[in-house]
Amino acid sequence: MYNILLVDDDREYIDTIKLAIVTPGYRIVTEYNPIEALSRFTRESYDLVVTDYKMENIDGLRLIKTMKEIRPTVKIIMLTGYQAEDIEHIALxxxxxxxxxxEKSLEMINHYVLRILRDESSRKEETLFCSEAEGITADSKGYDVYKGERHIELTKKEFEVLLHFLRHKNRAFSRDEIIAELWTTEIEEIDPRVIDVHIRRIREKLQISSLVSIRGVGYKWNE
Known part of the structure; x- marks a missing residue:
């Protein structure tokens, strides 16, 4: 599921855009007031924002700047009837x-939307592991973890344990299996109880309930 936020005070135009890009797997939300759009953006997670430049209250550039400060990775398409190069330079x-x-056709605008989300999908498949139930995203390349929009600091080993369970949801692992997967047992002697410590810290830092204990077995991520 990809979340798209469309922002324009021209209701007729933005509603037409919405109809043009309706695709299975996309949740599309429209806002006609940029201030209300910004408020919604702070409460909800969006993969792509499509916004007009010239709007009342705040213009599209100020809106984008603020959104990027909140979530630097969000994808942005700016639509405008003002093709001045100074505006384009700031946007870039x-x-x-x-x-x-x-003036671009609806078909072309839809093409750009699909291209961004297709590229984003490929990137996520390679590096991002998520839990919709817990609102967690883990980036295997950057060792970054987010709970919603909040960045959570984990140690390297805590991150690896978390990623292991996100990769293998609904499968139970014993402590020994986790150690064999994540530690170099040939040169490290690991007390199985260290797994309990890492699990406890992950639960505390992320405030999650999906990582459960299985009596007599070990742990499992329920989702």
Whole structure:
């Protein structure tokens, strides 16, 4: 499921865009007021924001700047009827993915949306492991963990234990199996109780209930 936020004070235009990009697996939300859009963005997670430049209250550039400060990785498409190069230059400096004229056809706009989310899907498949139930995203390349929009600090080994369970949801592992998978047992002598310590710290830091104890076995991620 990908979440898309469309922002434009031109209701007719943005509603038309919404109809053009409706695709299975996409949740599309429209906001006609950029301030309300920003408020929603702080409460909910979005993979892509499509916004107009010229709007009342705050313009699209200010909106994008604030959203990027909240979530730097969010993808952005800016649609505008003002093709001035100085606006485009600022947008690109804000790491807008595409700066498009509103004169483009709905088919082309939809093409850009699909391209961004297709690229994002490939990236996620390679590096990101998620739990929708817990609102957790773990980046295997950057060793970053987010609970919603909040970055959680884990040690390297805590991260590896978490990632192991996110990769193998609903499968029970004994302590010895976890050690064999994540430690170099040929050169390390690991007390199985160290797994309990890592699990406890992960639960405390992430405030999760999905990582459960299985009496007589070990642990499992229920989802």
């Amino acid at each position: 400096n804000l790491k807008v993915d595409f700066f498009l004229s509103k």
